[in-house]
Amino acid sequence: MGIRKVGGRHGSKEELYVPGILEGLGATVRHFFRNVLAPPEKKYIRTIQYPDVKVEYPHRFRGMHRLVPREDGTPRCVACFMCQTACPARCIHIVAGETDDERIEKFPVIFEIDELRCVVCGLCVEACPCDAIRMDTGIHPKPVFQRKDADFGKADLLAILGREETQAGERSNVAPPPSAAGTGRVDRAEGDRGAGGRTGGY
Template sequence: MGIKIVPRHGKSLKDKLYLPAIAGGMKTTFTHFVKNLKDTSNLKTMSYPEVQPEDLSERYRGVHRLTKWDDGSEKCVACYMCATACPANCIFIDAEERFDGVAEKRPKQFKIDLLECVYCGYCVEACPCDAIRMDTGIFSFTGSSREEFVVDKEYLMSNERSKDLNDG
């Protein structure tokens, strides 16, 4: 009738204890350890973050930035499109009225939780004003507390486009 019966393995006590499998894994690990200890020239390691990777694509997404108009004011009109498109729900915007005639409103608060962000770029694609970008060239972001990873509008506006990306 087309039914295939597959015999189940691992019924013996030796297989149930997983000891041979653990011993085999430890043997492989120890063999690599001894080989690398004898000849360290074949190790492919990098002193990160002191030495940054050089094989990153131009399209690699870094930390976000908010773009500005020529007068220094933010391009963001607090339309919430980026926050709506974000699959991680890590963008928080609080809008206020704008009185300079550039737009109707602007973000009073604009925060991104970098620990929640999956760096997908949907926020950049969804923005109708080209106000948010991920071309800073900042690929590693470190901090000692969770609060340091929630970046605000001032931080996002202070980020500039990477010089390496400007040349291309």
């Protein structure tokens, strides 16, 4: 049994190409006159007089990273390396160290983000179990003359503030110390649901 080839046959309209060109030009002309003559609410494209008028970033805009601090000013990060592992651009560098606080096993001695390598995917924010890193600053990285100026350390990331509406749920994600009458066990399962909408487990 032979192989039967089935193919579409072009009509005279497709073979001439002229009707297709005219149809495309018609759409272009229609959009042009609608954007020029129509009222602003019916235009396809809204012209922004930049830089005199700047477009406000949407609420879910992924801005620069920041580290969420605890009440004592230390970062909520517990150096679990989840964000560094999830980052496809490998722009996060963490060096962990031991802490004297019995409620926290580790803390980041070094926490650096290379904003030039970041692809703004947000996977680091999704991977963090403690809601310690966010991209709710509403700002984008500023241009730099030297590459080293785009490396943000722990102090730099803690100094960056988030937008006011995203800071409402920030508080310490460390369980309070056990009372004298308690069992002495720290409940690590009691997390904090911050503005990021996730539960911190440390």
